[in-house]
Amino acid sequence: MDISASAHAAALWAGLHMVLLLVLSVLVVRQRRLHRVELGHGDIPSLNLAVRAFGNATEYVPAGMASLAVLAVVGAAPMVVHVAGLTLFLGRIAHAVGLSRSGAASLPRAIGVVVTWLAYIFCAVALIFNAIA
Numbered sequence: 265m266d267i268s269a270s271a272h273a274a275a276l277w278a279g280l281h282m283v284l285l286l287v288l289s290v291l292v293v294r295q296r297r298l299h300r301v302e303l304g305h306g307d308i309p310s311l312n313l314a315v316r317a318f319g320n321a322t323e324y325v326p327a328g329m330a331s332l333a334v335l336a337v338v339g340a341a342p343m344v345v346h347v348a349g350l351t352l353f354l355g356r357i358a359h360a361v362g363l364s365r366s367g368a369a370s371l372p373r374a375i376g377v378v379v380t381w382l383a384y385i386f387c388a389v390a391l392i393f394n395a396i397a
Contacts, residue, residue: 270336270345277332277349281325284353288318288360309367317363321356324380328352331387338394348387355379 295311296302305312328348335345359376366373 267336267339269342270340273342273345273349274329274332274336277345277353278329280349280353281329281356284356284360285318285321285325288314288321291364292318313364313367316367317360320363321360325352325356328380328383328387331384331391335387335390335394338391340390340394344390348383348390351379351386352383355381355383 292311292314295308295314299306299308299311301308301311305315332345332349335348355376355378357376358372358379362370362373362376
């Protein structure tokens with residue numbers, strides 16, 4: 265298998281996830297400046313939601329990116345890396361949109377959780393398969 269093509273696929277998704285994290289970070293900073301809060305969320309609901317949307321992404325994205333990197337290193341097919349990267353990316357966007365709008369349960373947030381978990385499951389199976397194949 266062409267490891268270079270898999271590495272390029274992983275690089276694409278790592279870059280896109282970095283952009284997502286940057287956007288979520290900018291949304292936090294914007295809320296902090298608007299409400300003049302330097303640390304924490306100041307009991308301001310919109311700032312709390314922005315902080316949690318960013319925080320949640322930082323909790324899930326690193327393991328996903330590590331999985332994509334390892335898949336590339338072991339020579340998984342580029343399509344496997346793309347499917348995993350796209351699934352995680354869509355899950356993280358849906359979750360961020362849902363959580364940014366409301367702290368209550370919402371369809372985008374639920375979809376984001378399920379799609380993120382599907383990406384994790386897909387990565388786990390692909391990593392195990394590539395380890396024993």
